[in-house]
Amino acid sequence: MAKKILVIDDEPDMVTFLTTLLEDNGYETVVATDGDEGLSQLKAHKPDLVSLDLLMPNKTGIKMFRELRRDPDLADTPVVMVTGFGTDDTPNMDFKKWIHERSIKPPEAYIEKPVDKDALLTAIKKIIG
Amino acid sequence: MFKNAIHWFNKFTHSLSFKLSFYAGLIMFLAIIVFSYQSISTQENNLINKMIQESLKDSEVIKAAIWNGMMTKDREVIRQIVKAIGEQERFKEISVYDNKGDLHYSSRLIVSKNRIDPSVEPLMSDFKTDVKPRHRISKDGKSIIVVNPLVNTGSCSASGCHSSPEIEKTLGVLQVKLGLEGMNQELLRNTRQTVIFAVSLFLLISTASGLGVIWFINPKIRQLQEKAAKMARGEYDPRGKNGGSDEMAELIRSFDRMSLQINQRTMELDASRKLYKSLFDEVPCYLTVLDRNLRIVRANRAFVNEFGDQIGKNCFSAYKNRKEPCVNCPVAKTFEDGAVHQSEEVWRLHRRDCYVMVKTSPIFDDKGKVYEVLEMAVDVTLLKRLQFRLERKQYEFRRLFSTVPCYLTVVDRDFNIVTSNDLFDRDFGSSAGRKCFQAYKNSEHQCDNCPVAKTFNDGKTHYSEEIWRQNGEETYIVVYTAPIHDDDGNIISVMEMSTNITEVKRLQGELAILGETIAGMSHTIKNILSGLQGGVYVVDSGLTRGKEDKVRTGWAMVKNNVEKISDLVKGILYASKERAPEYREYSPSKLLSEVCDLYEVKAKSQGVNLVRSFDDKIKPCLIDPAGIHSAISNLVSNAIYACKNLNEEQSHTVTVSCRMDAQTLVVEVSDDGEGMPEEVRENLFKKFYSTKGSRGTGLGLVITRKVVHEHGGSIRVESKQGVGTTFVIEIPVNYEQAPPVLQEAS
Structure with a gap:
């Protein structure tokens, strides 16, 4: 049975690209365009992995990620962060906060936009096979 | 030899011993002679x-x-009697004459004449009245004649012997002649003895006194002479012992004392002469002595070293290469009034100009007349140069102070402005009598955190950034204060230097916005790139799998992102490049309709109702249609975005209205969206400022304002959070020619 991946991104183009890429590689996809929708889809579909955009309207990826990690049912879901901000752009932003907040497990992988599709697929394969 | 003898003779006759002995002897000799003469005369009379x-x-x-x-x-x-008596040796003759003068008796053996000697006759005549005997000395002085009258007694006249009448008092005279030879010889002998005695005494006294002088006085005098000679040579030591108690010894001792004093005075005089000589030579200024003809008589070493040997030359030619005396010559003045004068002069040397302070003082002669003038000149060239340099520096400092492109004021402890520079006076008016807070801030109270007060307290430089209101606009000022000390190190005032950094602040703000925008833009570009990459992949995937819908979706993604890049680039170019407006007659309402048509679909897709409210009566006017189109498009796009961001059920309205207000075209774009907070309102028109994150360029309103200003118009915004925002553009249209291009102060 194909593994299910939840793609959360407010950019429709990004959603189309990621779902096409993942489906072409044998994954089943579910879509959400902001944090709130992401959480509800997460609860509804129990995906094997979440591809999460950082910057989104209403509920940002960071906020949603924290809620996910704090929710005992969802906390173990592997998360791949996909964002336009590179590590160079935000050297002291959220990564540091994640490191300081020991109770929260950091995302399993981190992919920068524009997405290198091989890197993304390799990371996903490494996490969920 | 003969001359030598005369010399020695002269020397001898002039010597003290000779004179003393000679004159002492002579006086004694004369005294004896006079005494002898008197004595012999008396003796002669007595005899x-x-x-x-x-x-x-x-x-x-x-x-x-x-x-x-x-x-x-x-x-x-x-x-017989006459003869007998007359024979005695002492009698030369005894004669008896009658009263007629006829001789009657005589002791002479031979009677040569019978008449009485005529020299005796007068004697006889006197007998008529006086019958006293008389005498006289003969003319040759060898004998004495005594005449004794023979008186007519009674018996003579009574008797008959002679019968001489009674009236005849005398009958005749008896003349006795005595020889004086014996007596004369005795007197001669006496005289000779006296002379011999006198000469002997003269010789004795002369010799004795001469020898006395030679023995007792001459050695002392020689001693004195030797001492004097030694003293004259400067070899005499008066401290030797001198015995004796006579006047000469006392004289020598006096001489010694005098020598001692003279020696001492001489030494003092010599020491002070040396001191003055050394002072004259060594004193570190030029000293010259000038005579009435202004010729240099003496000069000290410093002068000679610097000016060479100028003795005998005129001062004006030596110092200044002049041919005639200087005007206002202090030396001439001193010669005239005998007072000290001073002046400042420039001496022209062949090497350099020498600035000197000259002081002249008179040198008086015995009569109190100015005989020479001492000229003292101190070289103040170095000082003068320093003075010039100081003046130059002061001038430069003054220039710097006046022209430095910031406000400079010097403030005292009471915050009164003491000095201010030109820029300050220009922008704040005269500082006279004003306190710094009055002048700078129009305030009546000392400012909080006053850097001037701090500097007065701790003597350190302080710094503060302040915001002043100038002409209604906020001006950012950075103020530096620095202490100004007096000679004792006390802070007497504080210098306040204020620089207008508004422009810097603005640029700083723009730079920050630029930085943020570039970060935002790079994010946008990344997103666009991601979109393109995604589109390309989806197209590939569709083609590979033969799914046409995928191809279409992917292609739409590609097109969409290419358009986004195109918009971004166009916006950047429009905002940053100078674009010449192209004015032509165009209907504002038509232009606005075109803009609304463009955004109609977008608005509807986002649940926004786009309302048009145009005054149909507006005639076409001279505008740049492309510019206005772009300006209004930005406003409409922003208005729709402001509504779209609200995640609410209710629908929103964006109204675009247009009307003529007198000669002004008024365009309003209003929405009932979220409104803007204060911070956003302040930054609205700044380049690259955007609230749209990845979707905005931060250039839209910049372009809008630029276009409105190009039309000579104005733009303002009214916004309330939660109520909405209205942009109002007012463009004057009562012109026939193209408006002047007002450049935005960017």
Whole structure:
């Protein structure tokens, strides 16, 4: 049975690209365009992995990620962060906060936009096979 | 030899011993001579008197004998008596004459003449009144004649012997002649002895006194001479012992004391002379002594070293290469009034100009007349140069102070402005009598955190950034304060330097916005790139799998993102490049309709109702349609975005209205969206400022304002959070020609 991946991104183009890429590689996809929708889809579909955009309207990826990690049912879901901000752009932003907040497990992988599709697929394969 | 002898003779006759002995002897000699003369004269008189007395006595005897003889009428007895007595040695002659002068008796052996000596005759005539005997000395001085009258007694006239009448007092005279040779010889002998005695005494006294001088005085005088000679040579030591108690010894001791004093005075004089000489030479200024012709008589070493040997030259030619005396010559003044004068002069040397302070003082002669003038000149060239440099520096400092492109004021402890520079005076008016807070801030109170007060407290430089209101606009000012000390190190005032950094602040803000925008833009570009990459992949995937819908979706993604890049680039170009507006007659309402048509679909897709409210009566006017289109498009796009961001059920409205207000075209774009907070309102028109994150360029309103300004118009915004925002553009249209292009102050 194909593994299910939840793609959360407010950019429709990004959603189309990621779902096409993942489906072409044998994954089943579910879509959400902001944090709130992401959480509800997460609860509804129990995906094997979440591809999460950082910057989104209403509920940002960071906020949603924290809620996910704090929710005992969802906390173990592997998360791949996909964002336009590179590590160079935000050297002291959220990564540091994640490191300081020991109770929260950091995302399993981190992919920068524009997405290198091989890197993304390799990371996903490494996490969920 | 002869000359030598004369020399020695002269020397001898002029010597003290000779003079003393000679004159002492001479005086003694003369005294003896005078005394002897007196004594011999007296002796001579005494002898003569004695002889006269004796002769009278003898004559009385003879008279008695004669009388007797006459009485007896014995003439022979008379003759014998006369002869006998006359034979005595001392008598030269005894004669008896009658009263007629005829000789009657004589002791002479030979009677040469019978008449009485005429020299005796006058004597006889006197007998008529006086019958006293008389005497006289013969003309040759060898004998004395005594005449004794023979008185006519009663018997003579009564008797009959002679019968001489009674009236005849005398009958005749008895003349006795005595020789004086013996007496004269004795006197001569006496005189000779006296002379011999006087000469001997003269010689004795002269010799004694001469020897006394030679023995007792000459050695002392020689001693004095030697001492004087030694003293003259400067070799004399007066501290030797001098015995003796006489006047000469005392004189020598006095001389020694005098020498000692002279020596001491001489030494003092010599020391002070040396001191003055050394002072004159070594004093570190130029000293010259000038005579009445302004010629240099003496000069000290410093002068000679610097000016060479100028003795004998005129001062004006030596110092200044002049041919005539200087005007206002201080030396001439001192010669004139005998007072000290001073002046500042420039001496022209061949090497350099020498600035000197000159002081002249008079040198008086014995009569109190100015004989020479001492000129003292101190070289102040270095000082003068320093003074010039200081003045130059002061001038430069003053220039710097006045022209430095910031406000400079010097403030005292009471915050009164003491000095201010030109820029300050220009922008804040005259500082006279104003306090710094009054002048700078129009305030009546000292500012909080006053850097001037801090500097007065701790003497350190302080710094503060302040915001002043100038002409209604906020001006950012950075103020530096620095202490100004007096000579004792006390802070007397504080310098306040204020620089207008509004422009810097603005650029700083723009730079920050630029930074953020570039970050945002790079994010946008990344997103666009992601979109493109995604589109390309989806197209590939569709083609590979033969799914046409995928191809379409992917292609739409590609097109969409290419358009996004195109918009971004166009916006950047429009905002940053100078674009010349192209004015033409165009209907504003038509233009606005075109804009609304463009956004109609977008608005509807986002649940926004786009309402048009145009005044149809507006005639076409001279505008740049492309520019206005772009400006209004940005406003409409922003308005729709403001509504779209609200995640609410209710629908929103964006109204675009247009009307003519007198000669002004008024365009309003209003929405009932979220409104803007204060911070956003302040930054609205700044380049690259955007609230749209990845979707905005931060250039839209910049372009809008630029276009409105190009049309000579204005733009303002009214916004309230939660209520909505209205942009109002007002463009004057009452012109026929193209408006002047007002450049935005970017």
